[in-house]
Amino acid sequence: MRGNLFAINQIEVFGNRTLSGKYIQSASGIEIGKSIFSVRSWEIENRIKKINDVKSVKVQKVFPHLIRIEIIERVPLAKVVIGDTWFYIDDQGVRVNTPSDNPERLISLYVPSLEDNSIPMTLEIIRAWLSGFDTPLKLVKMVHHNLFILQLQNDIFIKCENVQNLKEKVPILKPLLREVQVKALKVVGFDLRMKKDIVLIQDEEEVF
Structure with missing residues (x-):
């Protein structure tokens, strides 16, 4: 009697953006008709986590016969370009399909190669920018380990040595970007690599 009363007859999947509910149900390994007491939520979660585009998953047993699966999918943050090859990554640097x-x-x-932590280092630059500035970022190019070039959506360029260099210059750079926005300051970009100051870039040839 208990087996029939607590038999799983429904699986709900929500939060999925591009992955189909049927695909997630299949990956979960849950069998319709099986007793809800026989399934372990953590085992189902571990199966679903093997799907590359799943960032997190929470499985809940709703008695007497429902399994609820909440999915958070990985969302592309950047398009990595290496020569003629490109792919998407999320904010954790995981490839997203x-x-x-x-x-x-x-x-x-843009990174020269996949070696020497080039993607994690460039992602640190992106995270620092997103947390410190409101101006949208268009691209980040890693020239080498001590030179990163950022291009903003308003086509202003920023040159910095590393993430620490960028963070240190936030208080100085923010008001300068506001002046650019209101067109009180006309420049091509800013070079942050001077220890205590910021150099104005007047010509695009100085960027590259």
């Missing part, structure tokens, strides 16, 4: 809903908003991330 699903395309972006707004590809024009993705940050282009």
